[in-house]
Amino acid sequence: MIYLDNNATTRLDPRVLEAMMPFLTEEYANAASTHPFGLRAHEAVKLARQQVSQLLGCEPQELIFTSGATEAINLAIKGVAENYASRGKHIITVQTEHTAVLDVCRYLETRGYEVTYLPVQPDGLLDITTLQQSLRPDTILVSVMLVNNETGVIQPIQEIAALTHAAGALFMTDATQAVGKMPIDVETMGIDLLTCSGHKFYGPKGIGALYVRQRKPRRVKLEALLHGGGHERGWRSGTLNVPGIVGLGHAAELCRQSMKEEASRIGALRDELEAGLLAIPGTRVNGNREHRHYNTTNILFEGCDSDAMIMGLEGIAVSNGSACTAASMDPSHVLLAMGLDETAAFSCLRFSLGRFNSLIDVEHIINSTSILAEKLRNYILN
Structure with missing residues (x-):
């Protein structure tokens, strides 16, 4: 099996599993307990919090551990909406966001909030002027993802954050596809809230984190979604998933150490793959090719059903969109927002590479895809 669906989930790095194993076996104590067993679990959580914070450029106490990015997104958007409702009920996001963001926004619309869904240009980038025109005195939050999960397009979030703050609103980014793969500094980039998930950067499933800015001049306040025990500074009650947290921290540390080398190697593989696929007649890349993450290519194959x-x-794992909507019969909302019609949107594949891919994988995929595309087109013609 050749796996090129790393934007859906990555393989758990064996080194991460090794770090987790003691906390799945002999070190099983509750991190909230004050006996020696519990204190060891507490120290492991403390170390993981430091490791993740170093990856993001934030303070350890600004992190909330969650079950994943979806929960983090819910806590961030709903938490801001409820806490800042007295200042306004207007939220801005983008049509190409992950469904976790879009579905939360649609839910808030049923609760009296107004949401502006900004369009994107044909290359997937947000037009900054459109954002400027949409900001209002009652805007409390702007949420724009850093790296798109389907196309890899990178939004200029530092510029977006500056405009957002100038209007008196908070800026959030779903950085699920970016954390662990590209340098992030929440302070420099002007991020007030950031979400991520461990299984997107070689950590375990079922664990994620939410960064909540606690430094002046924009100390963010949230209303909790879960109550009962006051864990995570009262923002996310529930017994801590110590093995998952340890895995998240170790995955973050491994990414921090190898990020530059992996970006170069995986980027070269993606470019080789893309060049080979574009040599197939009737193909083109979806999304801006300059402002794009190095591991992703989204290709339209004319006349082929994805x-x-x-x-x-x-024996090859690829996808035709987000894993969270893989069972849907609808075309990709991301590609439709970029101007593709339904027929074209149903003819696209996403290839997302990762740590465990090789040049042999790429060469095999180019050859297999070329043969298959010709076969499908001949079948339609005949």
Whole structure:
């Protein structure tokens, strides 16, 4: 099996599993307990919090551990909406956001909030002027993802954050596809809230984090979603997932140490793959090719059904969009927002590379995809 669906989930790094194992076996105590067993678990959580904070450029106490990015997104958006409702009920986001963000915003619309869904340009980038025109005195939050999960397009969030703050609102970014893969400094980039998930950067599933700015001049306040025990400074009650947290921290540390080398190696593989796929007639890249993450390419194959290609690429794992909407019969909302019609949107594949891919994988995929595309087109013609 050749796995090129790393934007859906990455393989758990064996070194991460090794770090987790003691806390799945002999070090099983509750991190809230005050006996020696509990204190060891507490220290492990403390170390992981430091490791993740170093990856993001924040303070350890600014992190909340969650079950993943979806919970973190819910806590961030709903928490801000409820706490800042007296200042306004207007939220701004983008049409190409992950469904976790879009669904929360749609829920808030049923609770009296107004949400502006900004369009994107054909290359997937947000037009900054459109954002400027949408900001209002009652805008309390702007949420724009850093790296798009389907196209890899990188939004200029530092500029977006500056405009947001000038209007008196908070800025949030869903950085699920970026954390661990590219340098992030929440202070320099002007981020007030950031979400991530461990299984996107070689950590375990079921663990994520929310960064909540606690430094002046924009100390963010949230209303909790979960109550009962006051864990995580009262923002996220519930017994801490110590093995998952340890895994998240170790994955963060490994990424911090190897990020530069991996970006160069994986980026070269992606470019090789993309060049080979674009040599197939009737193909093109979806999304801006300059402002794009190094591990992702989204390719349109004219005259080919993406589901048929996924099934036909035996032994190869790729996707036609977000894993969270893989069971949906609808075309990608991201590609539609970029101006593709439904037929074209149903003819696209996302290839997302990772730590465990090689040049042999790339060469095999180019060859297999080329043969399959010709076969499918001939079938339609005949």
